[in-house]
Amino acid sequence: VDRQSQFIQGYRVMYRQTSGLQTPSAWQSLEVKVPAERTAVLTNLKKGITYEIKVRPYFNEFQGMDSESKSARTTEEAPSAPPQSVTVMTVGNNNSTSISISWDPPPTDHQNGLIQDYRIWCLGNETRFHINKTVDAAIRSVVIGGLFPGIQYRIEVAASTSAGTGVKSAPQHIQI
Incomplete structure (x- = not known):
């Protein structure tokens, strides 16, 4: 991996909503343009929802293999609208x-x-x-x-x- 890291220009953190829907939503992505960066913060996620998340390295127009998908659930809050x-x-x-x-x-x-x-x-x-x-x-x-x-x-x-x-x-x- 260290020898290949010179060929990594950045990462795409890809995520989609998987709970509360009949089928998962479309993938959204966050660009991490610093190859040495190993963390990313996903913002504006819905509360109390499960998301599927994976990471894909890239170099120019070349895409690497996706990482294994992980699931994470955001924290619930009290409903923000009435019945x-x-x-x-x-x-x-x-x-x-x-x-x-x-x-x-x-x-x-x-x-x-x-x-x-x-x-x-x-x-x-x-x-x-x-x-x-x-x-x-x-x-x-x-x-x-x-x-x-x-x-x-x-x-x-x-x-x-x-x-x-x-x-x-x-x-x-x-x-x-």
Whole structure:
């Protein structure tokens, strides 16, 4: 390798996203133009995503063999956007004390990792009327019963990753 290093002009660090997609994304590359350099920092990677990484030496237009691919996952963060399309409606007849809440996940590029659960806040005008609920990430709607007639409730929903709870949805109000 030392004898061949005089023929290495630089390296291409090639990387692509492999998680969160049906097929891996296209390869992106970072040029390392100093042959003696043995490290590179990849910037602007998505949070909580697995990347495949390999290195290719080059000399002018000649390309060397790719290194063995390695996988690395970026650190998760709490979601940076709220769940989308939050809807709240009463369930049953006019005297019902139950509501149905439904939502869609935050946009993919704001999930910042694997969504583990959703937190739902159903807040009345006093703390004794508050009901909070946590549901698994696969669930997209929930019914909350036992609400008090004559009370206005404020409903908010947020997604959570292993790094924490993300941004709450805009409040939805409903009078029971």
